[in-house]
Amino acid sequence: MKVVFLLLPGLHLLDLAGPAQVFSTAADFGYAYELAYVGEQAQVPSAQGVRLGAETTWPELTAEDLVFVPGCGLPELAAGPRPARATLDLLAAHHAAGGTVASVCSGADVLGQAGLLDHRRCTTHHDLRDELARRYPLARVERDVLYVLDARVVTSAGIASGIDLALHLVATRHGPAAAAKVARDMVVYARRTGEASQTSAMLRHRWHLRDAVHRAQDLIDSGFCEPLPLEDLAAASGVSARTLTRQFVESTGLTPLRYQQTLRIERAEHLMSHGATAQAAAHAVGFTDARMLRRLRSRKDDAPVASVPKSDITMLDVSGAGGPRRSR
Structure with missing residues (x-):
């Protein structure tokens, strides 16, 4: 070619x-x-x-x-x-x-x-x-x-x-x-999709050098509409769940769950700007209904970690629609 x-x-x-x-x-x-x-x-x-x-x-x-x-x-x-x-x-x-x-x-x-x-x-x-x-x-x-x-x-x-x-x-x-393979060789971690915002969280939260967090972000970026158990993310990143969450917060200012939710919200807002209903957009990004989407949109997307309960910082499961839950 x-x-x-x-x-x-x-x-x-x-x-x-x-x-x-x-x-x-x-x-x-x-x-x-x-x-x-x-x-x-x-x-x-x-x-x-x-x-x-x-x-x-x-x-x-x-x-x-x-x-x-x-x-x-x-x-x-x-x-x-x-x-x-x-x-x-x-x-x-x-x-x-x-x-x-x-x-x-x-x-x-x-x-x-x-x-x-x-x-x-x-x-x-x-x-x-x-x-x-x-x-x-x-x-x-x-x-x-x-x-x-x-x-x-x-x-x-x-x-x-x-x-x-x-x-x-x-x-x-x-x-x-x-x-x-090409992206990793070029040290390009933010492999964004065409419909990603020009100011997407995929770009805003990549200014760090923690490889384990980049690997976790790669997985979340490619599958943020699906349930992503924290233990699975940690295993794929080569660290414990507690270490991944701590490093994720230190590197991005967000927990893994909040990062995933931010990507879901951005995608849902893009769909709604192109004519989708809130219910359809919510389903498309993995929420069971529009209520969770409306609740999350009412928050500030990049809320400081200080506003996240301590238990959520260390024990989050990046699950589907139901929000944070304690891991076993």
């Missing part, structure tokens, strides 16, 4: 480097990826001042291949790059031939110029969403999501979300174990 990055003047280095590292690391593990970098000029200036080399002739592409458009560092889409018509036609032709096109951040504007956003769901950086919607009124711009896939047009939010998107594409092609 060829992954071709279109380098345009003023591109953000991380918009490019994050996804490129994902596919490069996957290739190091034996997955068949071949990276290429193309542009309209042989030397492309980045937003950070580094000049990047690019091929000015595109490789021959098939329907299996992916074209990636990194975003640029300008505060408005109107001031961004305007590729030549021939470049936009290449993007459109690749998609029309069955290929996939993807963008990070303001790269979505280039896909819009190529006519690829019309009548499709898409997203971009939260500071640019309104402008993107104005520029392409036939597009359906999704708010507060990390990435969107719609008929082989894949768009992602700002900067680091390109890593999440690239990991998702690896997982789709080779399975979640392959993506997890």
